[in-house]
Amino acid sequence: MTDGYGRIGRQDAPGLSALHERYDRWLTRAVRKRFGAQDADDVVQDTWVRIASLDLVEAIRHPKAFLLRTAINLALDRHRHRAVIEKSADALRRSGQAQSDQLEAVLLEEIVLGLPEPLRDVFVLSRFACLSHAQIGEQLGISIKTVEWRMTKATALCTARLSL
Structure with a gap:
């Protein structure tokens, strides 16, 4: 029906060849005007290709309308197909991000729970309760310097475990 370059050959039904010769340029312009050159x-x-699959091309009474409607339907199908693919890709990205966030939260929890208790207490009060070093020292009954040292040690241990 078509040669290797998508052109309709002379051996095809005379109705299809005549239709192609007469309306191909018009159809191309009409589709470009409606949907862009891309x-x-x-x-x-x-x-x-869709028209070539029809048995009775000669029976088409309004060829321009038929060709344009077929082209519009195909273009809309392409658009819907792309939208479904993009929507699926977005959903996969979001679910992947949610899983990644959950894994990070579990990892962080394991790391924090793995800290020695004195370091963990200081770290949790600082990072999660948002207390100042002075407030932590007051609450735990230790000096600010001890809070700073424990915080530095806890942060270093967390960083080392995260980089494994």
Whole structure:
């Protein structure tokens, strides 16, 4: 039906060849005008392939309307297909991000729970309760210097475990 380049050959049904010769340029312009040049050639080619699969091309009473409606339907199908693919890709990215966030939270919890108790107490009060070093020292009954040392040690241990 078509040669290797998507052109309709002379050996095809005379109705299809005549239809192609008469309306191909018009159809290409109409599709480009409606949908832009990016997909126009593919939509037009798909339209001719769809028309070529019909048994009675000669029976088409309004060829321009039929060709344009076929091209519009194919272009809309392409658009819907792309939208479904993009939506699926977005959902996969979001679920992957959610899983990644959950894994990070579990990892952080394991690391914090793995700290020695004196370091863990200071770290939790500082990072999660948002207390100042002075407030932590007051609450735990230790000096600010001890709070600073424990915080430095806890942060170093967390960083070392995160980089494993």
